[in-house]
Amino acid sequence: MRIMLLTLAWLMLATPAMAQDNDDVTLLLNWYLYSEHAPFFLGQERGYFADEGIDLEIQEGRGSGPTVQAVAAGTVEFGYADVATMIKAAAKGAPVKAVGVLLQTSPMSVMGLTEKNIRTPEDIKGKTVAVTPGDAMSQVWPLFLQKTGLSQDDFQTVSGDAQTKLNAVINDRADLLLGYLMDQNMRIFDATGKDVHVIPFADHGVNLVSSGIITNTDMIQDNPDLVRRFLAAASRSIQAAKEDPEAAVDAMLASNPDAGKRDTLLRGLELTIPLYHTPETEGQPVFRVTDANMADSVQMLIDYGGVEADTASDPTVFYTNNFLP
């Protein structure tokens, strides 16, 4: 009996001591697994996070919106989410901040089967476009139309959720959909074996940041050291994935065999890597976004994304590069 009590006491003393060695950190992703997420699994596999004293758990998400809300509510420590979506929530008072912007060039695109021969924005006239109402792309879409001299009356619009958009293009109920240039085109190819032609918004003057690491402002205040260590490990992971995309995809598949087809994921990651930089940040460390890029993004959200100007007068409250290695 006494031995049991002693053992119990020892366990109670020992457990917190062991937990102190490593911080348990959850990274909530923006979506179900796809190529973009592979670098984090590489960092996990190679122990980059453990090197910084972090026990990382990666969780799949259900959209950037819910991810931002979970980070704002303190349910998870870090989120990987669309920074534009985060800015919208922050403008409504959510205590969240981007601490590293990974995709500095927008992956947003309008795309359709190559066989439909829609190669330029001009070709969209008279076609049918599938969009998801309320999502990030549907809100940037008017800016793309403005930049390319199109109007809403030049084409038909059909609305549906993420899966419906894919189904609509695959089943010829729509000619085009709004999607990410490393995501939907791959899925359509996997389902039909047909090539997809992509018209990226970024090629037509739409400069908007995309996915990044976000965290709660309380976390920045109370545990800046953890933020710094997490970003150090994340930067190493991204760098390693840039050098060896295959290893990143294999790491993701080793952790989640259902994440997708290897070839597709690899192609997707190879398409993602060029988005890590704008021409201005080319050759610099990852995650380090320019002030101009962020200011443009915030202005775009004020003009088109329903963000009220007085809640977003200072773009610098939405992000910081101070914790990057």
Place this chain on the structure above:
Amino acid sequence: MSAARPLWLRLLHSVWLRPVLLLIILLVIWDIVIRVFAIPPYLIPTPASVVEALVEEWPRLFGESLVTTYATLGGFGLSIAFGIPMALAIAYSRTVESFVYPLLVFSQSIPKVAIAPLFVVWFGFGILPKIIVAFLLGFFPVVVSTVMGFKSVEADMLDLARSMKASKFQIFLRISLPQALPSIFAGLKVSVTLAVVGAVVGEFVGSNSGIGYVLQIANGNFDLPLMFAGLVVLSMIGLLLFIAVDLVERLMIPWHASQRGGIQATP
């Protein structure tokens, strides 16, 4: 007697005021909880902001609610048109019952949300896929309660009618149907509220209009007041349709125990 009661007491006993009172109490609790626990507006909106959104966006919400109501009524109508004949066949034929009923229960366990995207593929972006989802959700309660209604007709009454040489049709019209009606209406009431849910599920998956479409946009913009306002409008659609079915029920079976003395359980 009742004239002697003070006004507030009479108001308290009014059937229509009671739920409104409870609603006001719930709204006050909602507001107090938000204030006490300092819940930020991007997680839960305040009642006042929801009312504000409801008033401000009313023309748009009203227009979109019509679209959702049409889909709901379409689905509900199909539920009646298919559900009641099928229930009759099941209730009157053991063969049909043994073939169809298990499959029906099996099909009911399929989550409609999972197959709704396919309806858009098959039927396009018009109102038809929404009607079908509303029908699929509303259909089952109609069948189950109608079957139950016809099966629980008193056997003694049937024997009596037969002994008096009533024709099968007469028995159906004079005894079975009246006795089954209360249970049919119970099913219809459940069905009509589920049909609203079905119509919105259909709109979520693929639609250019309707309350489901508004909810999606509000969600994307973190516009929680508008989202909750949309939910209030949906509940109102459900409530109004429920009341409509209830009124029809009173007209058709004024003799039934459930209808005596209004909808108040106690006088």
